[in-house]
Amino acid sequence: MLKRIWPFGLIVLVLIFAYILVRFFLASMTIGDLVGQIRLQRADDPSVKHVVLIAQELDNPFWREMEQGAEEAADKLGMRIDYTGPIRINPAEQMRLLERAIASGPDGILVQGIVDPNYDALIQRATGQGIPVITVDADEPGSSRLAYVGTDNLGAGKRMGELVLKEAAGKGKIGVMIGSERAENMQLRLAGFRSVISAAPGFAIVDVRASNISRIGAAKQAEAMLKQHPDIQTIVGFSSLDAAGIVEGIQAAGRTGIRVYGFDDLAMTRQGIEQGEIAASIVQSPKEMGARSIGLLNEHFHGKSFAAEHFIPTSVLDKAALKLEVAGP
Structure with missing residues (x-):
């Protein structure tokens, strides 16, 4: 008897589950249709x-x-x-x-x-x-x-400079990664950073490269930067994907002990900070x-x-x- 009831009960459960799924699907479609109608009304409304x-x-x-x-x-x-x-x-x-x-x-x-x-x-x-x-x-x-x-990009660049000086060991050669040479915000961040670093004895910016706001680009440029300037102790990235890419470039160059600073609040940047690969990041909104x-x-x-x-x-x-x-x- 139990063997006969069990398949029947299973079928009932499957039917109930299917009914719930159909109701949920229909409700989702209704909500989607309403949102679509509102958007169409807005598109057609000159006001x-x-x-x-x-x-x-x-x-x-x-x-x-x-x-x-x-x-x-x-x-x-x-x-x-x-x-x-x-x-x-x-x-x-x-x-x-x-x-x-x-x-x-x-x-x-x-x-x-x-x-x-x-x-x-x-x-x-x-x-x-x-x-x-x-x-x-x-x-x-x-x-x-x-x-x-x-962002006040000139001010953000200065803030990055102050952050680097505060956490560095009194002197150091610095590499800088900017997202684009044509972007006004990048040039302002770089100018603000230069103004702070140039006034600090014992510090020098020895290389500036563009990543094209690409993690792969930042990795390649960081690796090349370290091969050309093996005495670099700090690398700063001024666009959102730079810091994670710089970490990869450092690893590709077989280097350790280099401080990395980045820009923005991305999951990969947070992970780098948690793991000690990135010192800090300036976060925008x-x-x-x-x-x-x-x-x-x-x-x-x-x-x-x-x-x-x-x-x-x-x-x-x-x-x-x-x-x-x-x-x-």
Whole structure:
């Protein structure tokens, strides 16, 4: 008797489970349809402000965080965000995407600054057509952009210099990795760092290389840097993927005991700090950059005026900070 009941009970359980799955699937589809309908309504409604956010690199964690901050702020304010960017870092593609964005006639554009007179001309074209442009992450100070929202990059470079001097053993030769030679934010970070290091006796920056904001690029450049300058004691990376790449380059060069400093709060950077491979990282707040930029556009749409620069504070991530996070408030 039990042998007959057991298969029947199993069939009943499978049917119940299948019913629950179908209900869940239908509910998910309904929610998805509602969200889609809301987005379509916004797209068709001329009263809904349409903003284009152009990233430096589409799937870079930094820019995805900025997209998230912009999306959340836009949802609260009833705006619509279109997010786009090159698959890999490509300033020429960024310019083409900016040109396309202008042609589409949005209500506002968020874009990274690039040191290029043609880029200035594109921003001028946008503002001449009544499209406000806010630069994020890197500024375009000579352009007609409405405002800049991001890190005080000169100040961040100085902060990195002070961090290196504080933790070094009184002297040392330093290698520096920047993400791009064309990016205004990288040049400012480097300038701020130089101003601190050059004033410190016993310290010298002996090499500066560009990683193209690539972990592999940073690894290759760090390895080459160490082969050319075997007496380097510290390497600093000024873009988000540099620190992890520098660690790999140090390992490839067969070196130990080199202090590494990075930029931003990525999982790989945290892991390096936990394992003692990275001393510290200067952390930005891309999510807040995105949210603040949307907030400023909203103020502009309502006829309000504001300052041309909006600096988002940075913090230092090191082992002590990680321990505080674990301990909690």
